[in-house]
Amino acid sequence: xxxxxxxxxxxxxxxxxxxxxxxxxxxxxxxxxxxxxxxxxxxxxxxxxxxxxxxxxxxxxxxxxxxxxxxxxxxxxxxxxxxxxxxxxxxxxxxxxxxxxxxxxxxxxxxxxxx
Amino acid sequence: xxxxxxxxxxxxxxxxxxxxxxxxxxxxxxxxxxxxxxxxxxxxxxxxxxxxxxxxxxxxxxxxxxxxxxxxxxxxxxxxxxxxxxxxxxxxxxxxxxxxxxxxxxxxxx
Numbered sequence: 701x702x703x704x705x706x707x708x709x710x711x712x713x714x715x716x717x718x719x720x721x722x723x724x725x726x727x728x729x730x731x732x733x734x735x736x737x738x739x740x741x742x743x744x745x746x747x748x749x750x751x752x753x754x755x756x757x758x759x760x761x762x763x764x765x766x767x768x769x770x771x772x773x774x775x776x777x778x779x780x781x782x783x784x785x786x787x788x789x790x791x792x793x794x795x796x797x798x799x800x801x802x803x804x805x806x807x808x809x810x811x812x813x814x815x
Numbered sequence: 816x817x818x819x820x821x822x823x824x825x826x827x828x829x830x831x832x833x834x835x836x837x838x839x840x841x842x843x844x845x846x847x848x849x850x851x852x853x854x855x856x857x858x859x860x861x862x863x864x865x866x867x868x869x870x871x872x873x874x875x876x877x878x879x880x881x882x883x884x885x886x887x888x889x890x891x892x893x894x895x896x897x898x899x900x901x902x903x904x905x906x907x908x909x910x911x912x913x914x915x916x917x918x919x920x921x922x923x924x925x
């Protein structure tokens with residue numbers, strides 16, 4: 701167990717709706733990264749938050765947005781859901797922002813299905 | 816886009832045999848990591864090798880890194896049924912973000 705918790709574990713939405721996914725980072729970790737993993741693919745980097753500020757973003761449209769709170773927990777919001785947004789969304793925390801010698805600690809993910 | 820590409824995409828071996836997976840990447844890195852994922856759950860960190868290292872061991876795992884060829888390999892010795900999982904290599908980008916490959920799906924046959 702990594703100490704990173706995500707909620708909910710599963711979610712079903714319809715196209716056009718909005719969704720909020722939540723993540724509690726491991727104690728002492730001030731950096732949270734979000735990844736999208738489509739079936740049979742590797743995790744794709746969405747963005748990273750460090751001390752409540754976005755600290756890098758992957759190739760995702762603006763309808764993917766996030767927040768980080770003072771306790772370092774984080775939210776991923778997706779507006780105007782599309783069918784292709786169906787995926788496993790993974791949250792990962794680390795003690796420093798993406799420092800190259802630090803490993804990521806992952807939660808178990810939220811499986812989002814868009815119908 | 817994904818930085819690393821694992822090879823093969825899928826691998827089935829008998830229990831007790833060794834499993835080798837390869838990863839190629841495109842740009843300069845500071846380190847390369849390997850992660851394991853069991854059936855759509857979260858990823859678990861296995862091992863990290865820095866760009867100035869050539870080989871690293873952890874239990875039954877052996878990782879090599881060849882920066883001149885921009886490639887790495889993960890060897891799992893004496894495989895067990897519990898090793899059945901997907902394995903991903905991950906590399907850091909210049910802005911320190913960690914980017915994953917598409918993975919190798921390993922199946923250990925009894």
